[in-house]
Amino acid sequence: MSGIHARGLPRLPGLSKFPELNVRTYVVRDGKPGVYFFSLDAASLPAVWTARKFFRLPYFHASMSAEVDGDSTRYDSRRHQTNAEFRGRYRPLGGVQRSDKGSLEHWLTERYCLHTVHGGRVFRGDIHHQPWPLRKAEAEIEVESVAAAAGISLPSSPPLLHFARKLEVLTWPLRRIEYPARLFRPR
Numbered sequence: 001m002s003g004i005h006a007r008g009l010p011r012l013p014g015l016s017k018f019p020e021l022n023v024r025t026y027v028v029r030d031g032k033p034g035v036y037f038f039s040l041d042a043a044s045l046p047a048v049w050t051a052r053k054f055f056r057l058p059y060f061h062a063s064m065s066a067e068v069d070g071d072s073t074r075y076d077s078r079r080h081q082t083n084a085e086f087r088g089r090y091r092p093l094g095g096v097q098r099s100d101k102g103s104l105e106h107w108l109t110e111r112y113c114l115h116t117v118h119g120g121r122v123f124r125g126d127i128h129h130q131p132w133p134l135r136k137a138e139a140e141i142e143v144e145s146v147a148a149a150a151g152i153s154l155p156s157s158p159p160l161l162h163f164a165r166k167l168e169v170l171t172w173p174l175r176r177i178e179y180p181a182r183l184f185r186p187r
Contacts, residue, residue, distance in 0.1 A: 019043045019064035021077045021086055023150045026108065027115055029177070034113035034124065038150035041077050041084070055125060055174060056118035060084070077146070084149035090139035092163035098131055105134060105162065116174070123174040129167055137163035 022040040026033065040057055042048050043064035051059040060079050067074040072091040079085065099106035109132040114125050139161055147154050 019066045019075070019077070021062070021064070021075075021146060023147050023152060026111065029113075029115070029124065032113055033107075033111045034115055035111050036115045038152065039084070039146065041079050041146065043077075056116045056123060057114075058116075079146070079149070082149060084146045085143050086141075086146050087143040088139055088141040090137055090161070090163065092135040092137050092165075094136050096133045096135055099134060104160070105132075109134065109162075122177050124177045125174045126172045127169055129169045132162075132164050132167055134162045134164055137161040 020040060020042045023038040024035045025038070027036050028034070037057055040051070040059045041062035041064065042051070042059055043062060045061050048059040048061045051057045060082075062077045062079040062084075064077040065075070072089055074089050075086065077086045099109060112127055112129075114127060116123050116125075139159070141159075144154070
């Protein structure tokens with residue numbers, strides 16, 4: 001995550017750039033595709049506090065690093081106070097390819113809101129972004145226990161991997177929506 005700031009305010013140290021790792025699922029509400037985060041790990045404690053307080057997102061503080069070596073990135077994350085951890089290396093393959101409408105890549109990336117649950121109520125925050133500039137990718141995953149910490153068992157099949165160098169995203173404040181909270185796992 002980089003370049004983060006509120007509209008009309010400058011970028012603040014510790015809040016505007018930090019590594020992040022998330023576990024999420026995909027939802028559609030009122031015909032609008034969105035995401036629901038089971039967890040988000042971030043290396044910035046101020047960002048974790050801000051996201052929990054104002055966006056009610058399940059952020060966790062983690063020791064994280066992202067070291068770039070040529071076109072390869074070494075990414076490590078260890079959540080504080082739990083054993084949720086990720087260690088691996090990834091790199092893009094080939095050039096940017098726009099996702100065809102109707103493709104799995106299009107379905108996974110063209111998401112324009114996020115959902116969260118707080119106090120038994122469901123909230124939605126609208127987001128806007130251009131289509132993702134995706135590249136195929138490969139990865140060597142050494143340790144992955146972040147999904148299990150969220151109660152998710154990953155399949156034994158090879159993962160579908162993509163890479164995007166940058167995507168600018170605009171967000172709007174959360175608003176409460178009428179939706180059965182039992183369909184979401186509160187944090």
